[in-house]
Amino acid sequence: MIKLTVMAAKKVALFGLGGSGIMTAEALVAGGAEIYAWDDNPDSVARARAKGINCVDLHELNWGKIDSFVLSPGVPLTHPKPHWSVDLARGADVEIIGDVELFCRQRREAQTTAKFIAITGTNGKSTTTALVAHLFRQSGRDVQMGGNIGVPVLALEEPQDGRVYVIECSSYQIDLAPSLDPDVGILLNLSPDHLDRHGSMENYAAIKEQLVAKSVQAVIGVGDQWSAAIAARIENAMLVDVEQYGAMLDLSDAPSLRGAHNMQNALAATAAGRILGLEPEEMMAALKSFPGLAHRMQIIAERGKTKFVNDSKATNADAAEKSLSSFVSIHWIAGGLAKEGGIEPLRPLFGNIVKAYLIGEAAPAFAATLGEDVAYEISATLDVAVKHAAADAAQSSHHEPVVLLAPAAASFDQFSNFEKRGEAFVAAVEKLPLEGKVEGES
The missing domain is CATH 3.40.1190.10 (Mur-like, catalytic domain)
Structure with missing residues (x-):
């Protein structure tokens, strides 16, 4: 931990007690600052108090004696409107800064x-x-x-x-x-x-x-x-x-x-x-x-000639474009909670896709965009999509078919975050037989 001695003897208000917020509070205390921390979530306040962090409702603070206000980056500073704690700090002409x-x-x-x-x-x-x-x-x-x-x-x-x-x-x-x-x-x-x-x-x-x-x-x-x-x-x-x-x-x-x-x-x-x-x-x-990052065009396995690529972080069309342009003969697993614009921006790359396997809420809309330009099936769930994509790729005549998870959509309809979606993809691939065929196929 970096002890913030630069803030020694300063009176610091802090809002936002997630992981980085609690770490910031601890770094301030270790450096000698006097802090007053708060969060709109009572559970976050309770966790911070359990760690010995001084928690005070910032509405009750004498802002005239505060030297600095540290705001969690996840809390609105300007848009769609400033958080109430920002208004309090600005009203007292207190600087608003973050952990960086x-x-x-x-x-x-x-x-x-x-x-x-x-x-x-x-x-x-x-x-x-x-x-x-x-x-x-x-x-x-x-x-x-x-x-x-x-x-x-x-x-x-x-x-x-x-x-x-x-x-x-x-x-x-x-x-x-x-x-x-x-x-x-x-x-x-x-x-x-x-x-x-x-x-x-x-x-x-x-x-x-x-x-x-x-x-x-x-x-x-x-x-x-x-x-x-x-x-x-x-x-x-x-x-x-x-x-x-x-x-x-x-x-x-x-x-x-x-x-x-x-x-x-x-x-x-x-x-x-x-x-x-x-x-x-x-x-x-x-x-x-360089091993790459998990869930970002991560080559996770090879089954025969087929590569399996986890790009779960591709939560919009712009991000999915990167992986779709990096491979050919793609068996594409896509879908989730659609974002504005859907997959229409990816149309120039449809030629790289052998077949799409559509999952989640976005499946019907993505199917409508693909139309007759790309073969597709509505697999509904990720595990089914992996089995079917792997089986089709194993029968491909291409020298390096790719099963690619690049959803071009958020994960929240079926998973809590893109990491969980990527981990589910990895787990589904690990369950495949070595030859990449669906269990029970001859």
């Missing part, structure tokens, strides 16, 4: 040679974060990885000389980190996302720009108009252009980095490595050994 901002302040306070790489983007940021961390670990560096990727940033070890922090930052976290100042800031791409929380694409892009604006060195993908416009404004930007620089990187022996989107991720990661002194040869070796 606290990390930045503590890193500066520590005055070590620790390096800080921050990664954001609409798509690919988790993979790139894990890949950057992998490159530095393989070179023998002391690496701490966290942030939006799942480990709270303040749960990491404290800054010290030689340490490298690789931190994934969501737009929510960036919005609460006014002094965000990484040694290398990576902005991969931008497309419409979280607009309910930011109001407009312009606001969303402006928040993402903050990550690279104060970076010592910026690395920016220029494959979309929003990112390209930001790159034009940043003087110290290193541009990541797949069309221009993709031929410079050979990923043919890196099975976890298939597709043009992963080429962008790899170019950004190796650019960060070059900036902070990694040698090209050691990075190339590390790219080949």
